[in-house]
Every structure is written in structure tokens, then in C-alpha cells.
Amino acid sequence: MSIYVAHRLFAAHDRALAAALAERLAAKVGTEHVFLPFCDTDEEDLVAEVKGHRLFELDRDRLGRLDAMVALLHGPSLDDGVCMEIGYAAASGIPVLLLTTDFQTYSLTEDGAHLDFPDPLIQAVANHVIRVPRLGPPFSSHQQGATHYAEFRSRNLSQIDAALDTAVEALLELPAPGLRSTAHSEDSLVYVEGSPYAAWGHDHLARPCWDAGHGVALPGRFTATDPIAGALDDLTAACGASRLLADVSGPETPSGAALLIGAALASGVRIAAFHPKPTYTHASGREPNWRNLMIQYAVHAHLKDREAVQAWLAM
Template identity: 50%
Template sequence: MALYYVAHRLFAAHDRALGAYVAHHLARAFGQDAVFLPFCDTDEENLEHPRKGQRLFELDRERLARIDAMVAILHGPSLDDGVCMEIGYAVGRGIPIVAITTDFQVYGPTPDSALRLTFPDPLLPHLVSHVVSVPQLGPSGGAGDRFERFLDQNLRSITEAADEAADVLSRVPIPSPTCGATRGKRLAYLEPSPYGGDGWTARVSDVLHGRGFGTHRAERLSITATDPAAVALSDWAALAESSIAMVDLRGPETPPGAALIIGACVATGRPVYAPEPGCWWTFAHGREPNYRNLMIQYGLTATFGNLDEFAKHLEG
């Protein structure tokens, strides 16, 4: 029996409800035991463990290693970093991914750009097998007051997206591009942050070059990239050739690209490092403190505060 993993944002009740709504529709098509819903199926609310965040990461990773396809719910300009990490992991294994979005916005690099993308990182459309996009409300009508009717319109959009995703999965979607590393090749992949502060890449590159590594700096989000979609393909090809990766997590959140890279590296057994993000910590009942989404924190090999620390990681 095939196993389908629903990757979704889960820190608020409405996000968990959305994930459950989609999972329910998939279960109607494939059966309850064929669908895995994080938080629900790890019983996160009641799980007790001295390092609960790490244990949740391990449970999700164990399931990710056994799935046959993924449905990823993505919406808004600020994509969930845990979902993106899970997408990267699935891609690293060549698992088909159906992305669902009901976002009515599309994205481009400049105000006058002819490029319009479903997601704010041009790497994502390349990695997912199929995108289900339902940006409009469902048809109006039905009983109740205007708020009930508006709720019904939104639920119809989600239902349409979930049903289309189930239909795509039933037809065996094309697998995602794999990301197998070339063993022994001394090439390092560098993923800068779209939020700026890019001086670290030059300094890290110097350390890597001094130890015999070549480097590839991701350029798809650079203001000089005239064709970000094509550059995204080049970036992914470079990651597939790299033996280690460095990602910049600094900023208000983990950028989607950094999360994708972390997931792919975890799935393919490659070390991935990051400068310490210097952000506020998050706290949740029963969990140890996290400086980023637990899929990010425990997916990283290590963080470093300065170049000496980074050099020691390389030597170790």
C-alpha cells in the first residue's frame, strides 16, 4: 500500500485544521492507513520526551524515509520552513510531490518583471512534480448568513484542491528530480539569504578554498539574474554535485531555499552548516527551546559563530 505524507504548517489551530481537512479527503480516496498527518499521527499534543523536539524530528524523518508521495500545502509569501525542509527531503529521495496552494498572489523579482511564479522562490516549481493552484473562491450560494456563505466558498476551494491532488496521486505523478551527491567531490554549495547581509559567503569561501574545495554560490535570487527559473536549475544541479552545503538562516525566518537545501542534504547524507541565526528562541509546552523550526534545527549538522568554528567543523 502506498503511503502519502501531508506536509503542512502546524503551529496554529487553523493551519492544523487545514492539514486535517486535506488529509481527510486523501483518506477518502486511498484509505486512512495510507495517509500520514504530522502532529496528529505523532500525537504531538500528548507526547512526552526529555527532548521532545528532537524526538518529533526523528519520528517525522522515519516516516519521510518510507513515503511514496507527498502533498505539501504552501501558501503566502512567507512559506513554512518546516514544510520546505520536508519537500527538500522528499526531493532528495526522488519522491513525487504535489503542492497545493490557494494563494491568489503570484510572485516576481521586480515590479515590471514579465516573470510570474506561483511561489516566491523559483527553485520550488522545479522541485515539485505537480502544482494544484486554486486561487479563486468557490461558487457563491448556499444557506446561512454572509459569513457562513463566505466560509463555504473557501472550503469549496480547499475541497477542489484536495480532490485534484488525490486525482494526480492516483495517476502516479512524475518523480521529483533527485539530488544524489557525487561522493568524494570537494565542491561546497553556498545558499545566501535573500534578506541581505551576504558578506559571510566570501569569508566562508576563502576558508573552503584554502582546504581544497570549489564553491558554488546560489544566484537565482540575485538582482543580476535575468532568468531566475533557469538559474534555479543551475543551482540545483550544483547542489547535486556538492559534497557539503552552507545555508544562511539569518533574518526573520528560514528562507524557503535554505530549508529545501537542508532537507535534501539530510536525505542524501551530506553535512550542511549554517552561521548562527542570531534570532529569538521559540518555546512550546513540553519541547526544549528551538532557535528555528525543529526540522531546521535538527536537520543541520552544526552552526558556527565565527570562521574558526567553521574550520574546526570541516576538520572534524
């Protein structure tokens, strides 16, 4: 069994949490069957001519030979690299387990159905979602000299331990990988995914597609009566299109767009990211990246204006 642990890389506590999960998994299936990004790619000390691209290659190679994925997701702002990896695994028929200790749930309207994550696509592709939203129990008796901060820390650690142990047991019960979807629609169909962070909406990108004679598929999950069913329809449409045009504007690539980029990559769809005002990230020994490196190297074109969109559509 080969298991990929997808997690946010950019803070020590995120990496430590993922390492704790990987260690528990390795005790069950063996270290050689667990892949922990950053750790197993030796990211901090890796030397490569184009380091970010090399890291993408290493992660994608492992994504292509998995039996299961577990992804750690917390809070309303989800890591775009993790969401891209989830999409790649889901479109490849790999069972995905999601783990969260977020105490919030989300809905698309004030009285709408509650979702585990802000974008219903995330929940829709999961084989299993583990939610451990409450702190562990308080001390049975106040320990000598312990402050209420120490008790609060202990309750958080107990919550994490419960979540990780539950995840390990659930991972071992996931089904075997299924078949990768390879169906594609007519060559002229473009799936357009807007960004909730951008004021211009979907039409800003859909209009050039229509003007160029392409058919356009737009997301329906945000207005569907059943958001999960709508999300699965969106996934099918994006993986079946000839092209995916995704607006990745925002503090990070929107989680749904990131997931669709991963799914489209696994499905052989041509992908373009619209991102007119990038903010670059830098890390030791790595080239500047205009988006999470898993997004940057998954897409085939980076478009900064309407003219670039039109040129890409003409290719």
C-alpha cells in the same frame, strides 16, 4: 501507496486544513497509507527525553519510505519545516505535489516570469502544482438572514473544498518514486546559500571557504534567465557538493535554504547552518529549538560566527 501530508503545524486552522486533506486521502487509499505530522506523531501528548529530536526522527523515518508527498503552502513566507521536507522528498526521488490557495504570484524582477512561490526552487522540484487562487462562487440567491460575512466565509470554504478535491485526484495520478541521486563531486566543494534577510550576502560565508582552499558553488537561480532551470542547477550543485553551508537567518529559515537542507540531508551531504542571532521557540514538553526542529536536527553544525565557520571547514 504511502502519502506524507506536509503542512504548517503552528496554528489550529493550518492543522485543520491538513486534517481535511488527510481525511479525503484516507477515504481513497486507507488511513494506514496516510501520514499526518502532529496528528500521527501524537505531538501534543508525546513524552520523550528530547521531544523535539524524537519528533524529527519520527518524521524523517516516514520521509524515508514514501510513495508521494503533498505539501500545503500559502503566502510569501513559507514554513521552513515543510520546505525542508519537500527537499528531502525531491532528492529521494519521491514525487511531490504542491497545493496553494494564494491569489498572488511572484517574480524575481518587476517584469520577470511569474512563479507560484517566491523562491523558484519550490516550484522547480514539484511534479505538480495546484493553484486555486479565487474564492468560490457567490450564493445564487441571498440566503434568509445571512450576512455578507457569512457569504464570504462560504466562498472561502468552497475554495478550500475545490483545492482539496483537486489535490486528492492529482495525487492518485502521480508517477511512481524515482531513483535517489547519489552523485557527489570532489571532497573540497562547498555549496554556499546566503539568506535574503541578511545584508552581508553570499561573500560573507564564501570568503572563509575560499581562504581555506575549498571550491565554492553559489546559487544562480536568482539571476538566471530561466529561474526554474537555474533552480534545478542549484539543487544538483548542492546535492553533489561535499558540504552545504546555509545562512538560515530571518524570521524563519528562507524557503530555498530549507529545501536545500532537506535535499542535502537525503543526499548524504555535510550541512552547517549559519545563524548568529537565533530566536528560540518553546512548546510543551519540548526542548528549546533555535530554528524549526526539522531544520535544527537536519544540520550537523550550528555556526554563530566566522570563527565557527572556519573551524567547521577545518574538520
